[in-house]
Amino acid sequence: MPVNKLSEIASIPLQQTAIRIPADDRFLPVVMAFVEQSSLVLGLKKTEALRMTLATEELLLHLCGGIIPCEHQIRIRCINKGYFIQTDFSFPGTGFNMQAFNLTATPGTQDPSDFDDMRLILASRSVDRLKIRRNGNQLRISLIKEKKYPRASELAKPLFPFAGNDFAIRCPSADELKFMAPLTRAFYPELSLPVFFQYPGMLVDMMQSGEYHALIAAGPAGEIGGGMLWHSLSDRTIEAIGPYVFGDSGSDRIAGSLIEACISEAGRTSAIAMICHPPATGQYHEYFEFLGDMDQCSAGGALIRQSSWFRLMHEDMGSVAWAPAEFEAYLRQTYSRLFLPREIRMVTDDGEAQPAHSVLSTQIDRPGSRVDLDILWPGADMEDNLQRHLQLFRKEGLRNVVFEIDVGSAWKSAAIPCLLRNGFQPVQILPYAGEGDIILFQSFPCTP
Amino acid sequence: MSRSVSFQHLAPEYVQRFEAYVPSKPDDELKKLFGCSHLFRLNNNENPLGPCPSAVQVIRDFVPSQASVYPSGDCWHLRQKLAEQHGMEPDQFLFGNGANEVIAFVIKAFCQKGDNIITADKTFAVYEWVAEFSGIEARRVPLKDYGFDDDEMIRSIDDRTKILFVCNPNNPTGTYWDAGTLRGFLNRVNGRQIVVVDEAYCEYVENPDFPDSMAMITEYPNLVVFRTFSKMHALAGLRIGYLAGSREAVDIIRRTCVVYSVNTLAQAAAFAVLNDNGEHVQHTRNLVRRQKQVLTEYLVGQGLPFLSGEGNFVMIRLPMSDSLAYRRLMMQGVMIRTMTGFRFPNWIRVTMALPDAMDAFMTGLESILT
Helix, strand or coil: CCCCCHHHCCCCCCEEEEEEEECCHHHHHHHHHHHHHHHHHHCCCHHHHHHHHHHHHHHHHHHHCCCCCCCCEEEEEEEECCCEEEEEEEEECCCCCHHHHCCCCCCCCCCCCCHHHCHHHHHHHHCCEEEEEEECCEEEEEEEEECCCCCCCCCCCCCCCCCCCCCEEECCCHHHHHHHHHHHHHHCCHHHCCHHHHCHHHHHHHHHCCCEEEEEEECCCCCEEEEEEEEECCCCEEEEEEEEECCCCCHHHHHHHHHHHHHHHHCCCCCCEEEECCCCCCHHHHCCEEEEEEEEECCCCCEEEEEEEEEECCCCCCEEEEECHHHHHHHHHHHHHHCCCEEEEECCCCCCCCCCCCEEEEEEECCCCEEEEEEEECCCCHHHHHHHHHHHHHHHCCCEEEEEEECCCHHHHCCHHHHHHCCEEEEEEECCCCCCCEEEEEECCCCC | CCCCCCCHHHCCHHHHCCCCCCCCCCHHHHHHHHCCCCCEECCCCCCCCCCCHHHHHHHHCCCHHHHHCCCCCCCHHHHHHHHHHHCCCHHHEEEECCHHHHHHHHHHHHCCCCCEEEEECCCCCHHHHHHHHCCCEEEEECCECCECCHHHHHHCCCCCEEEEEEECCCCCCCCCCCHHHHHHHHHHHCCCCEEEEECCCHHHCCCCCCCCHHHHCCCCCCEEEEEECCCCCCCHHHCCEEEEECHHHHHHHHHHCCCCCCCHHHHHHHHHHHCCCCHHHHHHHHHHHHHHHHHHHHHHHHCCCEECCCCCEEEEECCCCHHHHHHHHHCCCEECEECHHHCCCCEEEEECCCHHHHHHHHHHHHHHHC
């Protein structure tokens, strides 16, 4: 069962455009024209390109409205990521009040409940995803707009489903991927599947961007018996999607072969852990360890339970986990259940001074009705800030709020008591997903 | 919240995408981490009997003042001795700080951007690593029946192929090419590429059909043989290995060879090994044979698939993640090698060791399987 090289399918070269401007709103027309034209050239349709331009306008008005000093430069970069266009705004994160990078920031108004003056949230409404990240000394805000793809028609189960044990694991061609998408929907409940299976063209572009990888189990006549995808969540974590098996014949063997090939391909990469959300009961317990379930609400209100499993790709060298006293028992119990060697160090508040204002990093996924929060900067107003964010998310109708805490970082762990007081509960641990392990906290109830 | 600095832009693209290998922590740190009071190391295929008595004596007799003097830069006496033993010339040998270093010598000597090397997909990783972080393509040919696939390796050759690496016996599967297979392969390569045969575990092979590759060098000047003192000869902590080849091949490799990289004590201990009467090798073989028998009988009883070929190790297929098995065994003071990095998910490799260590391993394994 030879496995072809993954790189063979990645054929779209990275395309990007970039400009650099002073943080001055007089450049707004230049930037809007640049973003609109770049979005069109890089592959967005007119409507999507306009929405990206609208988001850019809101964001730039926010940044240049007295937040970033005029002498600072903003670098704007539009990148074709295959199935979406990403526009990044990067600038030095020093010399101004970081508080303005909370999604809830309302410069220019004294009314903290005036959500309509929150330009960041206004920007987020026009795109699919908005991310605020800090990388060292640099801040980066990313606007992401996905390309539009036609939804595939339903496909009945094939008349002659894959049968037999004679198959090879290999990378699919674009046509095979397009065939695999509806095939997956024919065999698995739609709610349990990632949305891209509804859009075969998107699936192909995801692979060709090099961001996602796929393997199929193919019979001698080209029949597709199963498939599996994966992509990097971070430098250290890979997310596997599948395996999906199309038919009963030899399903365990196909699933096992797909998993083994996927793990083998990732085995000599930088990934330390592989996270998997397998679609149904199967033999993956042989390969993965159970992390936990997470219930989420779809944008339409349906409850989706997602099981998460993981495996380490290397021998565990151990790490440090920081815990406030009220969280120590949970960590010890979880590490013991997963046999993870960790040195737990206590986080204590010894009265040291801290900044007045906290900043939360936000990633909004509107199609998934989900917000992922992280702490960009600690501050004494953390509790108020968090509550204000939660209020905003409820108003925006975002059903799933997940807060990730990297317990490899003491100052991030220090925020855990605040989360617990505000209705968050730990639901999952992602080993080595950050500086140390990341704990996912979910806000309940998840319905608005 | 510290300011981060990046030098990524200074590194070549092939270095940027390469992930550094992280070796195991020292034993004291591991014991603390996993909460165990002892640690049986069954992960690195070390010889539990230690070096031969004459090498032990040399190590004991090491005079501290020698530490302030540079060693022989090219392992002069060792090369003389090997030449005498194999009927070759001293200039046909090059030493390195472990056999890993000589892998880099060969790749640097023969490969440039656009070239490729060919090896197996599931074998010792260092050939592939050195090639990739040097910007050279590593072509991986899938194993066939757990062994190197000679036909497919030949088919993978193109006009930019410079070196074919064969691990013989293969780590971790223990399969090997017999003399006929190696000869047939060399005939088909027909001198167009360098063929490296890594014989790190050759001293463990007792079958008479194992190739005498040193003798083949005269006939095949493109053949380069790797040997190490780390495995059978138990000098892993001193880091010493070497390569042998035709004068024509070695003359080129010498140009990329780092001299003075093998320390005085390593050279002296290796010299003692070369003069040893062979009893220690026989004792080790006996131990390995006996422990393999005990272990494989146990594995059959447990219904666990395994591969027990040549070398002082056995590969075992577990019904669980190998990295989970590693953690659970470590908590019981037993350290094995996970095989995901060798592209064998859920397999572990276990070094044959003294009975107390093997008992601890089997007890530990039983506890995690139930």
